[in-house]
Amino acid sequence: MRKTIYQYVYSHNDEILNEWIELIRKEADERAIQTMSDRMFVKTCAEFVELVISNFSESVEAFHDRAIEFSEKIVRLGWPLTMMTDGLRLFGQIVEEGMKKEGNIDHNSYVDFASEINNWIFPMYKTITQAYTTSWERTVSLQKIALQELTAPFIPIFDKISVMPLIGTIDTERAKQIMENLLEGVVSHRAEVVLIDITGVPVVDTMVAHHIIQAAEAVRLVGAKCTIVGIRPEIAQTIVNLGINLEDVTTTSTLKKGVEQALTLTSRKIVEVQE
Incomplete structure (x- = not known):
């Protein structure tokens, strides 16, 4: 058969x-x-x-x-x-x-x-x-x-100024990757100011805030300044309600304001050129 x-x-x-x-x-x-x-x-x-x-x-x-x-x-x-x-x-x-x-x-x-x-x-x-x-x-x-590899890119935008945009949910494993990329980027690019942009992070709870604060403190330990940008009104309200202390962390509502602060910290500013 x-x-x-x-x-x-x-x-x-x-x-x-x-x-x-x-x-x-x-x-x-x-x-x-x-x-x-x-x-x-x-x-x-x-x-x-x-x-x-x-x-x-x-x-x-x-x-x-x-x-x-x-x-x-x-x-x-x-x-x-x-x-x-x-x-x-x-x-x-x-x-x-x-x-x-x-x-x-x-x-x-x-x-x-x-x-x-x-x-x-x-x-x-x-x-x-x-x-x-x-x-x-x-x-x-x-x-x-x-x-x-793409979850937390470290992007130089000006000399000595870099930004790390965060998008999506941040868990413990991803927070570890963020920390590694952040510290490696600061050292390799000789950044003096780092902007951590959380505009794309949908939810900021106690754990997420803890990871972000840890990242900011780690940046300071390697000799750079850190600013958290993208603090939307609803996130600000959540942080207050949770009693999360961000007094030692510089924050701004938008990336634009963060860039302006970073330029000031590095003794530079954007000047409009007259034609």
Whole structure:
């Protein structure tokens, strides 16, 4: 029976692919399909069907390597794991219906067919799922590292004056990254004044305020001055209600005012030039 299935799949490769594409279009998440051109979608589907068929003739190790390579590709394309697992189910369904139509399997031989197709298809579920999960975890890890590098950029805006814009929620892990980037930036750029801009921080609670104050104190310890800018009215009210002490920290409501203060601290000012 295995040889019969093998011969049917290889002799009906194009028919199986076309039917598989039509079925997966109906069942797959539209968002995954819409992320690529129709040509890319068909090409990727063809690669998947080829991957499944290759398990007939390749060793376990070779199939595993191909599964990892394909999984990395579809993770980048944004395909969910269900498109692969559903794809395996649909592939077995297409082969079964096609072989029934051609009389390759009947009531008497169906048990042998079901056993053989299961022995072929089900091990692929595990291999493909593991390969996809590994690729997904690796991608998420790399994205996390990239986000951490961008989470607290240290930006020189004038000689001796730099700004660090903070956007989003600040937790303990991110606060550590902010502190490292801040101190490294002060030293490497020889900054005398640093503006920590919290305009993009949606919520300032006791923990967030504590992290920001710690960052400001750390800047002073390495010989620079620190100003916290972007203190919006609602944040100011929250700080007062929480009883957070910012007496030892210079603050301003906007980045513009912070820059003006920083220029004054470095004995400079912006002068309008008359034409």
